[in-house]
Amino acid sequence: MSVNVNELQTLNLEKKEEVLQNPNDLKLQLRNDPEVVHLAQEIDTKDQLALLEFGKEPANQISAFSGRVLNSIKSSSMEESSALLKHLGKIMDKFDSKDFVEDKGLFSKMFGKGKKFIEKIMAKYQTMGSEIDKVYVEIKKYETEMKNSTVTLEQLYEENFNYYMELEKYIVAAELKIEDIRNNVLPQLESRAANMDQLAQMELDSVRNAVELLEQRAYDLEMAKQVAFQSAPQIRMLQRGNTKLIAKINSAFVTTIPIFKTGLINAIAAKRQKLVADSMNELDRRTNEMLIRNAQNVSAQSAEIARLAGSSSIKIETIEETWSIIMKGLEETQAIEQENVRNREDGKRRLQELQSSYEQFKNKAKNS
Numbered sequence: 001m002s003v004n005v006n007e008l009q010t011l012n013l014e015k016k017e018e019v020l021q022n023p024n025d026l027k028l029q030l031r032n033d034p035e036v037v038h039l040a041q042e043i044d045t046k047d048q049l050a051l052l053e054f055g056k057e058p059a060n061q062i063s064a065f066s067g068r069v070l071n072s073i074k075s076s077s078m079e080e081s082s083a084l085l086k087h088l089g090k091i092m093d094k095f096d097s098k099d100f101v102e103d104k105g106l107f108s109k110m111f112g113k114g115k116k117f118i119e120k121i122m123a124k125y126q127t128m129g130s131e132i133d134k135v136y137v138e139i140k141k142y143e144t145e146m147k148n149s150t151v152t153l154e155q156l157y158e159e160n161f162n163y164y165m166e167l168e169k170y171i172v173a174a175e176l177k178i179e180d181i182r183n184n185v186l187p188q189l190e191s192r193a194a195n196m197d198q199l200a201q202m203e204l205d206s207v208r209n210a211v212e213l214l215e216q217r218a219y220d221l222e223m224a225k226q227v228a229f230q231s232a233p234q235i236r237m238l239q240r241g242n243t244k245l246i247a248k249i250n251s252a253f254v255t256t257i258p259i260f261k262t263g264l265i266n267a268i269a270a271k272r273q274k275l276v277a278d279s280m281n282e283l284d285r286r287t288n289e290m291l292i293r294n295a296q297n298v299s300a301q302s303a304e305i306a307r308l309a310g311s312s313s314i315k316i317e318t319i320e321e322t323w324s325i326i327m328k329g330l331e332e333t334q335a336i337e338q339e340n341v342r343n344r345e346d347g348k349r350r351l352q353e354l355q356s357s358y359e360q361f362k363n364k365a366k367n368s
Contacts, residue, residue: 030172039173045181045210054217055170059224062163065231067355068156082337084142088135088253089330094128097320121271125264136257143249150242157235164228167221174218181211227354234347241340248336252329256322263319 030036044050099121185207192200 026168027172030169031176033169033172036169036173037176039169040176040180043173043177043214045177045207045214048210048213051210051213051217054174054214055167055221058163058166058170059221062160062167062224062228065156065159065163065228082334084135084138085330085333088132088139089327091128091131091135092323092326092330094124095319095323097316099124122268125268129261129264132257132261136253139249139253139257143246143254146242146246146249150239150246153235153239153242157232157239160228160231160235164225164232167225167228171218171221171225174214174221178211178214178218181207186211223358227351227358230354231351234351237343237347238340241336241343244336245333245340248329248333252325252333256325256329260319260322260326263316263322267316267319 043054186204189200189204189207193204
């Protein structure tokens, strides 16, 4: 991939990932970058302390950055959402489609008890509706949190890419300096030392030591760069988990729960209208017993009213289907959460191993 080094910071995510997958091409471009060339020229081979600290700032930044990624994983409230979804599952389990099936003999045989029965059903589903409202509010909050988390992870990915680029610049600068010393400085000193120039011999030893220190430092920076490189897919993995959850929450809960609640309201209203219609029918039948013809007409009209009043804009089948969607969404979301927990634990373990490895190399470099 051929990209102007100065344009790397403005690349889209797809191009940045392509850069990460083609490190050799990036190195070749950086060798001609003015900033990298300047870094190489500024390296003082006589200052051993400066050689040991070359590239220290971006290396320390990537070490701190990996800790931030770990904290992002640990601070996730995904585990808390499991309890919320279990609670929603318990509420949805209260739904029984049989509550809305018409019992034709109920009002004619036990009118008083039938009225109490319908009021009991209404109370049950009004309570259920209130409980769903509370969970719905929490689910919306959780959805917002997941969206914010995804944005934060995107920012972390950008920072990680910038750290990677900075480390690569220092590595290439060190390599350029080593090449320059080996191709230009060492041959001259070795030639002078061969002619018994004592001062050249002393300087030769110093330069060789500087090359060794610079090679070790380049290796340390390469290890830090690997931490940044391997952090990128870990961040993407967390983002994909969040995206799956947001999609599932939106399709199974945020959209479906209001439809389910509307269906409940209509079903309860239809049940109540049926009670009124049956009451009117019963009253008409008893008060017009002697006027058979008129009673039949009134009865026919009452039946028509009952049919019209008993029909709902949302059928019981629709309520059953939306209930099924929510229950299925609960199962799928919990499965996704379990997968994300495993991914986070794996990501946390791998980042900790990388950070420990980097610290070991850094300590080894200091002790050597």
